[in-house]
Amino acid sequence: xxxxxxxxxxxxxxxxxxxxxxxxxxxxxxxxxxxxxxxxxxxxxxxxxxxxxxxxxxxxxxxxxxxxxxxxxxxxxxxxxxxxxxxxxxxxxxxxxxxxxxxxxxxxxxxxxxxxxxxxxxxxxxxxxxxxxxxxxxxxxxxxxxxxxxxxxxxxxxxxxxxxxxxxxxxxxxxxxxxxxxxxxxxxxxxxxxxxxxxxxxxxxxxxxxxxxxxxxxxxxxxxxxxxxxxxxxxxxxxxxxxxxxxxxxxxxxxxxxxxxxxxxxxxxxxxxxxxxxxxxxxxxxxxxxxxxxxxxxxxxxxxxxxxxxxxxxxxxxxxxxxxxxxxxxxxxxxxxxxxxxxxxxxxxxxxxxxxxxxxxxxxxxxxxxxxx
Amino acid sequence: xxxxxxxxxxxxxxxxxxxxxxxxxxxxxxxxxxxxxxxxxxxxxxxxxxxxxxxxxxxxxxxxxxxxxxxxxxxxxxxxxxxxxxxxxxxxxxxxxxxxxxxxxxxxxxxxxxxxxxxxxxxxxxxxxxxxxxxxxxxxxxxxxxxxxxxxxxxxxxxxxxxxxxxxxxxxxxxxxxxxxxxxxxxxxxxxxxxxxxxxxxxxxx
Numbered sequence: 019x020x021x022x023x024x025x026x027x028x029x030x031x032x033x034x035x036x037x038x039x040x041x042x043x044x045x046x047x048x049x050x051x052x053x054x055x056x057x058x059x060x061x062x063x064x065x066x067x068x069x070x071x072x073x074x075x076x077x078x079x080x081x082x083x084x085x086x087x088x089x090x091x092x093x094x095x096x097x098x099x100x101x102x103x104x105x106x107x108x109x110x111x112x113x114x115x116x117x118x119x120x121x122x123x124x125x126x127x128x129x130x131x132x133x134x135x136x137x138x139x140x141x142x143x144x145x146x147x148x149x150x151x152x153x154x155x156x157x158x159x160x161x162x163x164x165x166x167x168x169x170x171x172x173x174x175x176x177x178x179x180x181x182x183x184x185x186x187x188x189x190x191x192x193x194x195x196x197x198x199x200x201x202x203x204x205x206x207x208x209x210x211x212x213x214x215x216x217x218x219x220x221x222x223x224x225x226x227x228x229x230x231x232x233x234x235x236x237x238x239x240x241x242x243x244x245x246x247x248x249x250x251x252x253x254x255x256x257x258x259x260x261x262x263x264x265x266x267x268x269x270x271x272x273x274x275x276x277x278x279x280x281x282x283x284x285x286x287x288x289x290x291x292x293x294x295x296x297x298x299x300x301x302x303x304x305x306x307x308x309x310x311x312x313x314x315x316x317x318x319x320x321x322x323x324x325x326x327x328x329x330x331x332x333x334x335x336x337x338x339x340x341x342x343x344x345x346x347x348x349x350x351x352x353x354x355x356x357x358x359x360x361x362x363x364x365x366x367x368x369x370x371x372x373x374x375x376x377x378x379x380x381x382x383x384x385x386x387x388x389x390x391x
Numbered sequence: 392x393x394x395x396x397x398x399x400x401x402x403x404x405x406x407x408x409x410x411x412x413x414x415x416x417x418x419x420x421x422x423x424x425x426x427x428x429x430x431x432x433x434x435x436x437x438x439x440x441x442x443x444x445x446x447x448x449x450x451x452x453x454x455x456x457x458x459x460x461x462x463x464x465x466x467x468x469x470x471x472x473x474x475x476x477x478x479x480x481x482x483x484x485x486x487x488x489x490x491x492x493x494x495x496x497x498x499x500x501x502x503x504x505x506x507x508x509x510x511x512x513x514x515x516x517x518x519x520x521x522x523x524x525x526x527x528x529x530x531x532x533x534x535x536x537x538x539x540x541x542x543x544x545x546x547x548x549x550x551x552x553x554x555x556x557x558x559x560x561x562x563x564x565x566x567x568x569x570x571x572x573x574x575x576x577x578x579x580x581x582x583x584x585x586x587x588x589x590x591x592x593x594x595x596x597x
Binding site for chain 2: 068070090091092093094095096097099101102103104105106107108109118119122165168169178
């Protein structure tokens with residue numbers, strides 16, 4: 019989708035190139051993270067895509083089209099652009115801010131109004147409340163939501179994001195990252211995302227480009243970068259705790275196990291039998307095979323000879339299939355339990371994750387070190 | 392209260408001179424604002440030009456107003472024309488300077504976002520930069536206008552008419568009433584116009 023061919027950028031009075039002979043292929047529908055320390059050329063690389071910075075030599079193609087052949091204004095109208103300080107126009111309402119590019123493209127008033135409301139809803143901002151507000155009335159997180167909405171307004175196939183969540187507090191940042199990933203699942207844009215935060219890169223990226231001194235040090239998926247850093251520089255950038263970081267990349271649905279049901283009127287012996295058959299330590303208890311009542315543990319079944327309904331425990335807090343393993347682990351700590359249930363939509367229970375599962379999941383990805391032993 | 396009687400008995404000529412004064416200053420300020428805003432906008436695109444223009448405007452202001460008006464007589468003769476030209480030259484600095492700094496002081500991330508989204512240079516100027524710099528520009532226009540109304544009185548020296556003439560006549564005839572009435576009317580116009588401009592400035596503040 020976006021291709022760099024031997025792109026070089028030299029600034030006027032410097033011998034060293036800011037971007038040095040860059041070759042890069044960014045696939046359609048992927049989030050490609052450019053990560054590295056300040057001055058590594060990541061922002062320059064991004065800004066060459068919409069010609070805010072002109073490459074000294076080399077070619078850049080978007081969808082096979084040489085951007086040198088395209089008028090910069092037309093090029094930019096088809097590329098969403100989000101920056102760290104949001105750059106919202108303070109004298110315009112939120113609706114007018116979002117409508118900027120659609121207006122340039124000559125959309126009808128009606129179409130623009132509908133699109134603005136649709137985007138505000140997508141960003142979890144009530145149009146009735148926020149449409150006519152000015153940017154100064156919004157919190158930092160809300161402003162950046164509007165910034166993203168504005169970039170998405172004319173539905174561009176490509177988005178450039180320059181540390182969009184960098185100026186936010188960690189809690190808001192995490193929330194916006196999650197929201198953005200959720201939205202990206204629906205819209206499937208090709209995104210070039212600049213950050214200096216490797217954790218953000220690992221979390222958000224389908225691909226990561228690690229850059230230093232204008233060159234690409236490593237290009238790969240977050241998993242590849244974590245499990246196989248190209249050199250010292252990359253492993254230093256990742257820092258310690260690569261196992262924990264790996265857990266951040268995996269989701270509950272990858273490792274959760276299904277658990278069988280037992281009717282609440284069954285005896286504990288019958289329930290034990292089911293548990294043994296499936297080799298599990300917990301069973302879900304249902305009412306007439308339908309309504310979920312709770313769960314019973316292997317221990318209580320073995321030590322009490324009664325009907326299952328007397329042994330039901332409440333399921334309590336659950337995680338979702340999309341929760342990262344790291345969050346599952348912290349959930350276990352906060353609940354003080356070695357198991358946690360995974361709930362689907364509408365209160366159903368889809369499976370279970372235990373501490374052992376977590377350990378196994380991380381170990382599976384550590385085959386190299388295991389074979390070393 | 393002899394002075395009020397005096398003013399009432401001559402209200403027709405006072406009103407005519409006030410209107411004259413108003414006309415001269417208004418014409419000058421309209422030209423000055425158009426010119427100053429245009430120059431101010433253009434020099435934001437070129438640092439060297441900005442330095443040169445701001446220096447020229449600065450020098451204009453250091454020339455004593457009386458001398459400036461007199462210097463224009465050989466070129467434009469006497470009467471309204473040189474008076475208006477003098478006022479325009481004299482009031483350029485606050486306008487040019489405020490347009491220039493008002494535009495350059497806009498948060499660069501706003502301009503970058505506008506560029507990145509695909510707005511053309513002129514659209515960025517007219518839809519983003521000028522509206523955002525408007526309060527600062529208006530502050531410059533206010534300063535310039537207040538200066539212009541005061542200076543307008545001196546323009547009577549080169550035969551432009553207006554309230555200045557009334558004051559000069561008062562001086563020649565040693566008539567303090569005339570001087571005082573002229574001065575009060577000039578102040579009155581100044582206050583009214585400054586308030587009016589201030590109201591506009593407030594209304595567009597963000």
